[in-house]
Amino acid sequence: xxxxxxxxxxxxxxxxxxxxxxxxxxxxxxxxxxxxxxxxxxxxxxxxxxxxxxxxxxxxxxxxxxxxxxxxxxxxxxxxxxxxxxxxxxxxxxxxxxxxxxxxxxxxxxxxxxxxxxxxxxxxxxxxxxxxxxxxxxxxxxxxxxxxxxxxxxxxxxxxxxxxxxxxxxxxxxxxxxxxxxxxxxxxxxxxxxxxxxxxxxxxxxxxxxxxxxxxxxxxxxxxxxxxxxxxxxxxxxxxxxxxxxxxxxx
Numbered sequence: 001x002x003x004x005x006x007x008x009x010x011x012x013x014x015x016x017x018x019x020x021x022x023x024x025x026x027x028x029x030x031x032x033x034x035x036x037x038x039x040x041x042x043x044x045x046x047x048x049x050x051x052x053x054x055x056x057x058x059x060x061x062x063x064x065x066x067x068x069x070x071x072x073x074x075x076x077x078x079x080x081x082x083x084x085x086x087x088x089x090x091x092x093x094x095x096x097x098x099x100x101x102x103x104x105x106x107x108x109x110x111x112x113x114x115x116x117x118x119x120x121x122x123x124x125x126x127x128x129x130x131x132x133x134x135x136x137x138x139x140x141x142x143x144x145x146x147x148x149x150x151x152x153x154x155x156x157x158x159x160x161x162x163x164x165x166x167x168x169x170x171x172x173x174x175x176x177x178x179x180x181x182x183x184x185x186x187x188x189x190x191x192x193x194x195x196x197x198x199x200x201x202x203x204x205x206x207x208x209x210x211x212x213x214x215x216x217x218x219x220x221x222x223x224x225x226x227x228x229x230x231x232x233x234x235x236x237x238x239x240x241x242x243x244x245x246x247x248x249x250x251x
Contacts, residue, residue: 003227004204004205005038005205006036006038007038008037008038008039008040008228008241009040009041009042009063009093009125009162009207010039010040010041010235010236011042011093011230011231012047012235013065013232015236016044016047016236018047021043021051022051025051025055028041028060028238028242029054029055031239032060032245035245035246035248037245039060039245040060040090041062041063042064045079048064048087052087052088052089053088061090061091062088062091063089063090063091063093064079064084064089065092066079066096066099067084067092067094068080071116081116081122082120084120085120085121089122090122090123091123092117093124093125093127094113094114094126095126095147095151096127107146107151110151111150111152111153114126118160123160124161124162125163125164126161126163127164127165127230128151128163128164129143129144129147129165129166129167129170129210130143130144130167130168131143131168131169132169141184144165145188145192148163148189149196156193158200158201158203162205162206163189163193163205163207164206164207164209164230165206165207165208166208166210167210169210171209171210171211171232172211172233175210175211176211179219183225183226186206186223187225189225190202190206206226207226207229208226209229209230212229212230212231212244213233213234213240213244214234214244217243217244217247217248218247220247221247229244231244
């Protein structure tokens with residue numbers, strides 16, 4: 001099976017104001033050139049429509065950082081996937097470790113959100129990853145397999161799912177696993193997906209996330225079964241984000 005088209009997704013988290021968001025996406029759009037990489041930008045909820053409008057007609061897609069499980073109703077503060085799709089989203093990040101930790105989101109809730117993403121015709125970027133304590137106890141593989149099994153409902157395809165491996169201890173810390181550690185986890189994920197969903201799962205893109213930056217992007221993207229990156233802080237600077245896109249293109 002041919003290697004999947006690379007994907008680089010920028011997760012802005014709780015950052016950005018209107019003027020800065022417009023300027024940032026304008027700079028990114030102007031700098032991507034002929035890179036054969038799918039690019040997704042995931043701003044905070046209030047900026048989604050603004051970013052989507054600024055990018056309209058271009059090749060960069062827009063995503064959300066989270067979603068709610070129900071399509072509508074009296075759920076103050078929640079946002080349905082149908083609304084996200086209507087304002088321009090094509091992807092939704094679910095199960096990010098900050099949601100799992102700060103908002104106590106379970107694997108089962110993540111699976112419900114994945115179903116909601118699919119219900120709206122969007123694709124889910126599902127995040128999984130171990131904590132530092134789990135890594136030190138040698139429980140990385142066990143944690144990854146547990147999250148992967150419980151967070152993914154039936155019905156997975158290469159078109160509706162992206163999996164992002166983000167070691168919790170690497171996010172925003174400046175630390176990254178060794179290339180051998182990343183290769184091991186991504187191979188584990190790939191084999192688990194094929195065992196459950198068949199050989200077509202070979203086309204599901206597996207992203208690495210966790211302190212991805214221009215200095216390490218080329219080496220990270222060259223690892224087997226790494227099909228792109230989920231980028232945090234570096235996605236807030238156009239030059240850094242573009243350097244990661246170019247590294248992914250060259251890998």
